[in-house]
Amino acid sequence: MSESIIGACIPQVTARTKVSGTAQYAGDLKMAGMLHGKVLRSPYPHARIISIDTSRAKALKGVKAVLTGEDTPTRMWGSARKERRILAAGKVRFAGEEVAAVAAVSDEIARDALELIRVEYEELPTLLDPFSALEPGAIEIHDGTGNIAYETHVDRGNVDKGFDSAAAIYEATYEMPPQYPGYLEPMGTLAAVDGDGRITVWAPTQSVFMSRSRLAEALDVPHSRVRFIQTMTGGAFGAKAVEDANTPIAALLALKTGKPVRLVNTRLEDFLGAPTSMGATVWLRMGVSKEGLIVAKDSMIIGNNGAYTGLASHVIHVTSMRSDSMHRIENVRARGKLVYTNHIPSGAFRGFGGQQMAFPLNSHLTMLAEKIGMDPVEMQLRNAIQTGDTSVHGWVMRSCGLSDCIKQSTEAIGWADKRGSNKSAPGTGAIKRGLGVAAGIHVSANRQLGNWDGSTAVVKMNEDGRVTLLSAESDMGQGATTMMAQVCAHELGIPISHVTVSQPDSDVSPFGIGAIASRVTIIAGNAVRMAASEAREKLFAVVAEKLNVQASELQVENGAIVVKNNREQFVSLPDAVRLHLFRHGGEGVYAKATYDPPTVMADKNYYGDVAPAYSFAAQAVEVEVDTETGQVRLVQSYTSDDCGKALNPMAVHGQTSGATAQSTGWALYENLDFQDGRLMNGNFADYNMPTANSVPTLQSGIIESNDPNGPYGAKGASETAILPGAAAIANAVYDAIGVRINSLPITPEKVLAALREKRNEGANHA
Incomplete structure (x- = not known):
């Protein structure tokens, strides 16, 4: 092969x-x-x-x-x-x-x-925000609910004791709008x-x-x-x-x-x-030791469910706890309320709730680092979970490239030199420059929709030696079809052009859960690998009988099955397929395999190793802030993605760049404008999204941590890279002008208002 x-x-x-x-x-x-x-x-x-x-x-x-x-x-x-x-x-x-x-x-x-x-x-009466919907006496959007669609509460360790031991504590509230999938x-x-x-x-x-x-x-x-x-x-993108x-x-x-x-x-x-991402308000309090280690984390999430409950109940659950597994932390408490409002329903969106905590958490880490006089990169590294660790929620890290992602991304933008030369290299006059870093974690598959998280693949070889591959796993532009064809072609030793992946069809395709939770590469990839390997072994068996050799002596090479030590003995793949079919008791070459990973469904306290692998990403950025106009411009961005093994580096870079652009939009531009509950900007002319003019050349890198459960070491590479962007940009704005924007998007109006407030505070102190 x-x-x-x-x-x-x-x-x-x-x-x-x-x-x-x-x-x-x-x-x-x-x-x-x-x-x-x-x-x-x-x-x-x-x-x-x-x-x-x-x-x-x-x-x-x-x-x-x-x-x-x-x-x-x-x-x-x-x-x-x-x-x-x-x-x-x-x-x-x-x-x-x-x-x-x-x-x-x-x-x-x-x-x-x-x-x-x-x-x-x-x-x-109209309830346009979750806080109004939770007020005593508020009209119920759905009778008998109290306008609460879902609640979550996670408590590990001793949070209060952790805060008692902290050398520095930081507390803030963050507001994040919904985002249209675009x-x-x-x-x-x-x-x-x-x-x-x-x-x-x-x-x-x-x-x-x-x-x-x-x-x-x-x-x-x-x-x-x-x-x-x-x-x-x-x-x-989830919608x-x-x-x-x-x-x-x-x-x-x-x-x-x-x-x-x-x-x-x-x-x-x-x-x-279409369902939007879940808008959220997050109150977060964290404490660190003098060495920069997180000793306690306490949060409260209020999620905007909209009028009907889709997958947002799962989303707020992710917001509450997933990011905890990115760090070596013991004391965490998270409470969440998903609240009905008279808005468009929210639901699944790329990153699936991870970004609603990644923004507050990474913003907090930068502020806490400042409080104890530590570089934010050093604080990220000291707390980063490592291969072999089990997280506070029971997630086992069989592979983990988080630290490498942080190092690669910050080195790529020249973090040490730029901060060391004059802290934030602020520039001159009205234009100030700053640096920011953030990180994120995502699952590669998730055992949550029932005690099965598998995928079945069927490889059917045709009489010309080519393959029709049947799977229910969807390609929505992320490249799932290419990945499955690639794995199948590799196992059978044939060109990728000789593999046809059929469109998912509930009448024809074997049962599958689909393209959610970054599961397709690791779950379907394994199923395809197993099915293709079985098809190859079926061909080896009939060719071994034909050539009077052992199956172990055979290999696929240049469209034929050859004897390893005597390449003059061979059978072409089309002939091998016909050999398997046209004989007493023969049949077409048809191989089916199912892969269900060795994961554990979370218990009633949300504890369990729910995914076969976990993906990580980090992003480092440099921004330029015009203090006269409030405009924020992304000057440089480098996103590092730990995808296990990059089966197709071009596809990984494409997904990373797309995710980075999407997170940039959420951080700086995108906002659904409602007036009296009616959407005012439901078109691409009025709904601001990042364009080619508003983002620099997006740079990205790959960290190959090679997960033992992944096909050839691979894990998910489509969602994780969206998580760090908003916090990295917000941290860079703070580094540039010394004001913290906790409400997205970071618009010129918000920047100017924060600068005015900062000047007024300075005048009052004077």
Whole structure:
């Protein structure tokens, strides 16, 4: 077998179809007789639905169905809580909630029909932030909840005793807004119903089986009555796990009309319907010893759930405790409340709650380092968890490159020289420069959705010696298909172009959880490796019989199975496949393997080794702050990613750069602007995101810690790099101008206000 394909820079196998414009996304799909779906959304964040008159819309020529909440199944659906209907019934709970849906013969007619629907609302008091929702006497968004969707409480060691021993203590509150996922492809669905009433859905998704389950639940039909096929997916970042209602609405319209229905969000509709990241307010208190070791950590997280509970209950759990496992720490206490508000529902997002604690935690470490006169890099290194350690929450570090990430990133930007030459190299005049560093931890897979975290892969060899690979693990742009093809090709000794990875299809693919929790490389990669290895051994067995040698004497080389010590004896791969098939009792070469990692589901106190590996990242930045305009400019950034083994370094660098850009947006630019609960900037013209002009050349490095559970040592490399960015930038701003911004994004207005406050404090002290 050739070793070159593992660790080689390989373009994504889907790249040609994407750049040539031949890739088929959900919005490109068409079927004979297809209808076009459109959705009427609530203009109010909280209101009672008094009446809906659809008569004029139904009478419009070309309209085939007009549905309201009264036409939907009464069974509730949702991820963590079963609390919503496909269309709103009785009440609307956020501006943009789906109230009615239309299917018509054209997009234009469907839009015209929406204009003809008349809805009478009775406005209700609106709760726009979690603190208002928690006030005594606040109206309940969902009856009987007290507006609390979920609570978490973790307590380890003796936090109070730890604070008593601290040489320095720092306490602050941080505010973080929700973030729109910002993928290129808005959500879209094509749904069709066959003559037996069975529903087939084509949609971008991170998991065909999770999506099928939620859709079957929403429609109140058995799982086997739904077939879910993943289309080419133009980005997801956590938001395409069917927490939104696009797919259920399209499927319901198809059921009601008996015709295929395509429903594709406009960008504004996607802003209104897609789950955002969880906005959060975090109070954090930490203490360190005179040596810079963390002796106590206490936190309280208030999370903005929005109107319905998707995966945000899991998100706030991660915010509460995941970052603790990045450090050698014994005393931690975390409390969290996920609170209903009349906002767009929050849910899964890249980093999955890790960034909501990474920003406060890393900001704190820099402030505590200053209090005891220590370089922030030294404080990060002294507390960094190491290979062989077990964290405070029971996570076993079989591989850990955290310290190496911190060293690599800070050395790359010249940390020691720039700080040593004049602390922060502040520049002259109005322009000040500063340095910042931060780090993060993420899981590679997570045993939390039941006591199974596995993946099954099927390798089917065709008569030409090429392979069709079946898996339910989704590629949403991160390169999962390329990774699986790469592993399969390596094990079978064939070119990667000879491996075709089928699109996930719940009717055909073996069961799999999908692209969540950075699990695909380590879990699916192992399953593919095992299945391909089994297929190779099946071929070796028939070739060994043919050549009258032992299977151990064979190897794959240049498209043939050869005898190691006599290369003149060989059988081509196509001939080997035919040998396996065309014989008494023969069959096609078909190999199936399942990998379920040796992990431990957390107990009722959240203690357990939940992942087969843990990934780490660190980022060091240099910023420039204009003290006259308040503008912050990222001058230099270097992000180091511990991905175990880089199976495809080009893909890892691409993911790291994308994550860095996304975290930069959250830190400096992105903010959903609501007025009276209504979104005002639901488009890319008004929603500020980082552009090529606003970020420098993004540099990144790879730390290969080679995890024993990973395929060839690999672990996740798509999410961890988003975690350090906001804190690294905030720390650099503080280093430059001496003011701490604890509220994201760090806008010019906030910088100028903080500088004014600093000047006023100086004048008062004088």
